[in-house]
Amino acid sequence: MNRVPLERKVLSENDRIAAELRNRFAEHNILCLNLVSSPGAGKTALLERTLEVFPRDQHVAVLTGDIQTDNDAVRLARFGFPVRQITTGGTCHLDARMIEKALSDWRLEDFDLLFIENVGNLVCPASYDLGEAAKIVVLSVAEGEEKPLKYPAMFHRSELLILNKIDLLPYVPFNLARAHQNAQMVHPGIETIEVSCVTGEGLPEWQRWLENRREASRGSLVES
Amino acid sequence: MHELGIANSVLDAARAEAQLRPSMRLTKIVVRVGDLAGIDPDALSFCFEALVKETDLEPVVLEIERRAQRHRCPRCGNEFVVINYDTTCRACGETMTTFLCGNELELAYLEMEDL
Numbered sequence: 001m002n003r004v005p006l007e008r009k010v011l012s013e014n015d016r017i018a019a020e021l022r023n024r025f026a027e028h029n030i031l032c033l034n035l036v037s038s039p040g041a042g043k044t045a046l047l048e049r050t051l052e053v054f055p056r057d058q059h060v061a062v063l064t065g066d067i068q069t070d071n072d073a074v075r076l077a078r079f080g081f082p083v084r085q086i087t088t089g090g091t092c093h094l095d096a097r098m099i100e101k102a103l104s105d106w107r108l109e110d111f112d113l114l115f116i117e118n119v120g121n122l123v124c125p126a127s128y129d130l131g132e133a134a135k136i137v138v139l140s141v142a143e144g145e146e147k148p149l150k151y152p153a154m155f156h157r158s159e160l161l162i163l164n165k166i167d168l169l170p171y172v173p174f175n176l177a178r179a180h181q182n183a184q185m186v187h188p189g190i191e192t193i194e195v196s197c198v199t200g201e202g203l204p205e206w207q208r209w210l211e212n213r214r215e216a217s218r219g220s221l222v223e224s
Numbered sequence: 225m226h227e228l229g230i231a232n233s234v235l236d237a238a239r240a241e242a243q244l245r246p247s248m249r250l251t252k253i254v255v256r257v258g259d260l261a262g263i264d265p266d267a268l269s270f271c272f273e274a275l276v277k278e279t280d281l282e283p284v285v286l287e288i289e290r291r292a293q294r295h296r297c298p299r300c301g302n303e304f305v306v307i308n309y310d311t312t313c314r315a316c317g318e319t320m321t322t323f324l325c326g327n328e329l330e331l332a333y334l335e336m337e338d339l
Contacts, residue, residue: 002248002338004241006331010233010255092226124226126262127329152309153262153327186309188320 014128017096021103021131028108031217032116034130036154037138038147039120042164044072045197046138046206047115051079053207059110063102064117065094072117082106093124096131113214122151133217134159141165142172145179152186160191160209167196227264230329231271231286237331239281245336250284252335258291258328259306265290293326 009015025032035043047062054060061082064072073085086094086102099116116132118125137158139147142165148155155161161183169176176194183190193209195202234255242250257263265288272286293306297313303324304314311321 001251002336004245004334004336006237006241006333008237008331010230010237010329010331012237013233091229123262127226127230149309151262153260156260156323156327184319185311188311188322 011127014096017100018129018131021096021099024108025114025131028111029218030108030111030114031214032114032132034116034118034132034135035138036118036122036125036135036158037120038122038143041120041138041140041143042197043117043120043138044075046162046164046195047076047117049197049200049203050210051076051081054081056080058113060113060115061106061111062115062117063099065098065119067092067119088119092119092121093128094118094130095128099130122147122154126153126157134213136160136162138162138164141168141174145175145182148182148186155183155186155190158187158190160193162206163192163194165196166194166201167199227267228271230263231268231275234272234286234331235275235281238334241334242336247339248336249339250281250334250336252285252287254287254289254332254334256289256291256328256330256332258326259293260327261329263329289332291326291328294324295321296324297321
């Protein structure tokens with residue numbers, strides 16, 4: 001019997017491409033954010049509300065992933081920024097190669113902010129690094145406050161939690177304090193913003209977070 | 225539901241490694257899966273068996289080594305295994321504890337025997 005040590009990551013090929021993407025983003029001063037959530041939590045709505053207030057001279061682009069349809073790309077393209085749909089044809093997550101391919105004919109020097117809207121799924125996208133600077137997890141109050149405990153990998157890997165649809169709080173049994181507690185339990189120190197994409201509540205705070213993150217990203221580039 | 229893709233990556237890596245050693249037969253693949261890896265070990269085993277069935281690699285076995293999630297308390301220095309995703313320090317009650325390990329998804333080693 002011979003033992004052959006390997007000691008490497010199962011997804012080393014994905015991680016290799018993700019590292020290349022991360023280098024390219026850094027080279028072109030691009031902040032890349034990967035939005036993850038279950039289906040219907042409001043990733044597209046959040047992006048709509050985000051893009052609609054961006055001045056048109058902002059260098060923003062969106063990649064949006066879905067198993068089928070270009071519905072989200074159509075919704076997001078209305079704001080005049082470059083949007084590209086990635087249709088995975090059955091795959092439940094985006095991987096780094098899909099991002100590399102989707103960006104292949106875009107001039108990265110034209111952008112400084114790239115949103116990736118992942119396939120709606122709180123499990124699989126957690127395993128795939130896309131070269132992003134941060135994952136942002138969106139959780140809607142209609143889903144229940146126990147979700148961070150049920151899908152800890154995703155909440156553990158996300159820098160920011162957007163608690164969406166807070167306009168529905170009077171109508172759904174959702175324990176807001178417990179939701180915060182659960183998120184902090186699986187990811188001590190995770191930042192959280194409560195928003196409603198319908199009433200606009202919390203969106204200024206999200207925009208400030210985004211602006212600070214862009215500043216920080218530019219700052220770290222200057223320092224390095 | 226991405227365990228099939230993961231199983232495929234495991235097999236690809238193992239097959240490439242096995243081809244470097246033509247005088248040996250691959251008998252076991254050992255994979256390390258952390259509690260926070262977001263991988264269901266049963267689903268991974270099931271997908272692996274389905275992929276190996278009736279191929280030249282049969283009857284290779286997949287062994288999964290589970291890795292617990294571990295945190296360190298910055299206040300009292302306690303290092304502990306996280307149970308039920310509760311990251312609070314059990315020694316002093318500190319909630320802001322630091323992640324140490326537990327999200328591994330790694331190929332640990334292969335076992336091969338001489339033909």
